[in-house]
Amino acid sequence: MTTITCVQGDITEQHVDAIVNAANSSLLGGSGVDGAIHRKGGPDILTACRALRAAHYGKGLPTGQAVATPAGRLPARWVIHTVGPVFRISHGGDESLLASCYRESLRVADELGAKTVAFPAISTGVYRWPMEDAARIAVETVRQTETRVEEVCFVLFDERAYEAFAAQVR
Ligand code: AR6
Numbered sequence: 809m810t811t812i813t814c815v816q817g818d819i820t821e822q823h824v825d826a827i828v829n830a831a832n833s834s835l836l837g838g839s840g841v842d843g844a845i846h847r848k849g850g851p852d853i854l855t856a857c858r859a860l861r862a863a864h865y866g867k868g869l870p871t872g873q874a875v876a877t878p879a880g881r882l883p884a885r886w887v888i889h890t891v892g893p894v895f896r897i898s899h900g901g902d903e904s905l906l907a908s909c910y911r912e913s914l915r916v917a918d919e920l921g922a923k924t925v926a927f928p929a930i931s932t933g934v935y936r937w938p939m940e941d942a943a944r945i946a947v948e949t950v951r952q953t954e955t956r957v958e959e960v961c962f963v964l965f966d967e968r969a970y971e972a973f974a975a976q977v978r
Contacts, residue, residue, distance in 0.1 A: 812950055814962040814977050816970040820848040822963055823883045825922035826876070828913045830930045831889040833868030835861050835875075840933040841965075845887060849880035853887060872908030874916045886920055888913045892931030895938070903945055906931055910949040914957055923958045929969050939972045947976035 819827050819841060830841045835857040837846040846853055856877035861868075869875060874890040890913050893905040909930050917925045927946065931937035950960050962977070964970040 810950065810953075810955060810957055811959045812947065812962070812977050813959065814964060814970060814973040816964050816967060818844070818965070819926055819928050819963040820844050820882055822926040822961065824924040824926045824959075824961065825884065826886040826888050826917050826920060826924075827879065827882065827884045827926045827963075828874075828928065828930070829887050829889045830892055830928050830933070830935075831869070833865075833870065833891050835865065835869055835889055838934070841928045845882070849882045849887065852880040853877055857889065871902075872905040872912065874909065874912040876916050876920055884926070886922060888916050888920075888925070890930065892935050892937070895931060895936040906937065906942065906945050907949040910946055911953050914950070914953050914955040914960075917957050918955055921956075923956070924961070925957050925959070926961045926963045929962070929964055929973065932969065939969055940975075943969075943972040943976045947973065 829845050871891045876886045876888045879887045890909040893902040932942045962973045
């Protein structure tokens with residue numbers, strides 16, 4: 809059984825085995841949580857991302873997939889980078905791709921042997937996914953995924969996001 813919790817806070821400060829990054833397919837950084845992780849984690853994360861790109865993802869990491877790097881100066885051991893879908897009403901929101909981010913990140917966490925994993929609210933910033941819907945998909949998917957991860961903590965940056973996730977976790 810995986811314990812699911814949520815807190816309001818900054819994911820870069822979490823003392824867990826792995827934190828998940830809401831990245832983009834370039835793996836070269838961006839704004840939002842991605843920017844904060846690279847800024848606070850230091851250049852080793854970008855070096856590892858560049859190596860992954862060169863070896864496996866010349867065309868970019870596809871949406872819904874996940875890969876891990878070390879976490880540089882962050883308190884976590886690993887960063888699992890995943891690419892969320894951009895929200896588009898015409899695509900029914902591509903719900904399966906958002907669910908895939910959570911499932912694939914947990915699969916990578918299992919490969920690493922990570923027991924504690926922190927997730928941000930993937931796709932709810934620059935990628936514009938409505939918060940309540942994103943929270944439902946996130947929590948449902950983690951509940952339905954078989955994993956050896958013992959604790960999943962959703963780390964929400966603001967109160968509105970925290971309330972949306974807390975309503976699903978309760
Ligand atoms: N800790 C926890 N959550 C955070 C933090 C933080 N330090 N900073 C922001 N958030 P976003 P996306 C929340 O835009 O929508 C980047 O440029 C934020 O309030 O970071 O998946 C990437 O490179 C929001 O609720 O990710 C991609 O190009 C959530 O994290 C693109 O943005 C996700 O917002 C990805 O967009």
